[in-house]
Amino acid sequence: MSRVSRKVLTGIAGVVLVTASAASFADRGQWLHYGGNDRSNTRYSELKQIKTSNVHKLKVAWMHSLGSLETQESTPLVVGDTMYVTTSTGPRYVFALDAKTGKTKWAHQPEMPNDYFATVCCGLDNRGVAYSNGKIFFGRLDAKLVALDANTGKKLWTTTVENYRNGHAITSPPLIVNNLVVTGIAGGEYGIRGFIAAYDQETGEEVWKTYTIPGPGEPGNETWKGDSWKTGAGSTWGVGSYDPKLNMIYWSTSNAGPWGGHTRSIDSSEFGDLTNKWTASQLAFDADTGAIKWGYQFTPNDVWDYDGINEAVLYDLKIGGRTVPALMHADRNGFFYVLNRATGELISADPFVTVNWATHIDLKTGRPVEAANNEKRPQLGKWARNVCPNLIGGKNWSPMAYNPDTGLVYLPAFNMCMDIANKEEEYTPGRFYLASEFNLDMSGASGDHLAEFMAWDPVKKEKAWVINEDLPFVSGAMTTAGGLVFYGNQHGMLKAVNAKTGKVLWEFDVGTGIIQSPMTYTVDGKQYLAVVAGRSKGPPSFFGKIGQRVVDASPEGGILVVFEL
Template identity: 45%
Template structure:
């Protein structure tokens, strides 16, 4: 790739391809942001430290790109070789010049009539390998684009949108595979995780998150409920190259609110699954919420960190689960090491010796309505989390509160809503939330910044001791990552939903984030 960068003397940038080696060592390449979670462990930690707690007050917008018709932007942009690549909603995508924020190419495809999704035609970003960018389109398609010009190189159908499938997650590149998750558990679908050949788009393997009768776990379903069993995989997973395991969180069973039609634990919904990266074979699973009836997907970022727990070093997987608990699992075998609530929880009295939650009776949805905590969106929803090796803390936004859960009956009709009810706010309650930092080796909350309404943005930490996030009111905020003190803020003019990124360009550190339908790049100006 060649790009003439703006400066007094035009500079010819000669780009190197994004190789598998570059992806494996992406944490050592702070100038770039090569994958959804920054590294395979999904840390979202930048080693750049030009910006720090002492100078962050001078952070200033450098350019704003308005992506008309692409709101809300939920994507985490990729940055490499002088360009920023990001996706908007409704099948839009752009490549921006890092020097000016000008679009060098735009990709767009109309969303076909009849595609359904729970939450709009959102998209959470690209994956990259070689000269290709990979993204999903809303209509359950995977496309490979030429990163030079945005031209489609191949396109493959992941599944049938008429049956209720859709795709929104950023793919994950592992070796020469493009790993893709699916959405659609509100429409009576059966979820999966797919692998596609990066060169051709041919499907290499599929792991069904809901087993068929006769398969391991198939006995956790009754009758033919498994065919509509849900278990979407709508947030990008992580990867441990040493163990050669892909980790991916799975969503709610279907139908969401009425478990009467699906007695049993309903594996592998609301679970973490560890898959052999070459074959897609299940190596282990842990189900956070057996027989979920509150829509508490376990799709939140699976973050891979090595911790010392009880004096013992462990390869851990940490997650802020929607069910209100922060977990640390042993990522070699799925055993629960830490499970501690970070918000009010009423559905369980805690974990038994095996790590299975002990259910509190009477918390399930009812025709009359049942107050249960957390609410439908969970204690933490999908928004990206961050782990800082500098502070040793794990950062995420929380929604603190309860909701009234209702259930109803409904016959399944292919491709139609099959949620079987919903929730209402508890009267007189107001939306409350916080940005929190927890010690992942104990689950203890180290600091909490209470917010007006629930948090909306993803997290980014940096070696300058900073935590960046945004809120639904449009503020982009920098905190002292150790203390939770806000050090800087900027009113960006639109809700901040996706994950911020940091990169360097021509020797200067930048941080960029999407707000509403815009992408904004910030830097500290020279004195």
């Protein structure tokens, strides 16, 4: 893929980072990265002071008002005795808090442009910060990347990643790799061209930038009609993972843009072996250069908004008598994938929710086998009816967790369907560019419940247990060596579940909806549980009655709640 710039990396060998691979036992009581104590995104903690036998004794230790409404999606980090957490709307604040007492150490309030919210889909979200070498890094909705002094909150540098007025934004925390801070970009509904970019931690200067959509002369550009690659989306608004042994960065990409496939398909039939690389895909990048090492496409020629940005969870699995360096991904298209993260080889792909747009994934070709006569594929002026899952997905962005003690993945899943059709639409920079119309007011085959929180066995390729939830947007998961998994729902209930059996052992009403994963840490030898909560101020209009039900489930809020035994 093309690079906008490339600068020589210096001093990599001399950089010392606090990472899980080199962490002391004491470091295990921290939460150093978005997905836990390493960059594998397992959301597994080795802490076990809070366990199945005493979790019912949890009580509130302290609370902190986040100072903003809208959906709260941040996962706090804990480094030493300090917790770092962001809020929604910009973010409005970045807080450093005493992790034991909740006392504010410092607060940073970014100066945002007055119109930053005008080109953001689909909520004024921020999912947290990254930490390295005494610095806090975070992205903003105006597509800027910022570094702060972790001790004082003093701003060290600000870098403009892209032009927010064209629809670019940063919603998720960056990834720390060696002396780099790597960020993705949002904006797939605005006709952007996706990329990830790496910046020097000390200076904020761009080191490399790799586009997810191939330009002219690059492999895969032939899968795009004319100049449609320029607005092809493939954004990277989720979080990245990193394998230090392979020195590979893993990032998933969004839907193709616009959703209407007639604008970008290379033949008149709109069907056939179409791809639109590398949208709705898993990509592996060389961490030093940004070069794409391999790619696997979950939904070729995506016309359903099966945005593939969900996290890649890295863990070695025993499959068929051999140890596989696995990458696990639960996609919005309804299939749970296991890939070899060294090579990109597809190992398995199985439905974890009701799926009817495809009958199965062909393990030889890696491609989905679509429903007969393409009846679930929308066309220009022709509706595809009762397509499952709908564009909210079998799983949305809220992260799953993997527990090596049980061998199970814990994930929020949704059972909803939709009607969808393509339509004509002209591209205008900075405006929604969908070329699609749809109806989401449809329940799935599950009947009275629209969501599930489930345990999935990635080796047996089946559900181990399921908890039914009435509303979608069940939160992400966190699991521990104490035999527990934690999650929340849109009614504001935080739940502790037996990780083996699925039995709910404890629950607490935090007063507003929960969509992000809880996390856990220790200070002075004592384990704490923390969760950020705050439901959406109002759903996009296209969510219809289902969206209104989510809003009606709990009051607005913006709060961080910390628990102790």
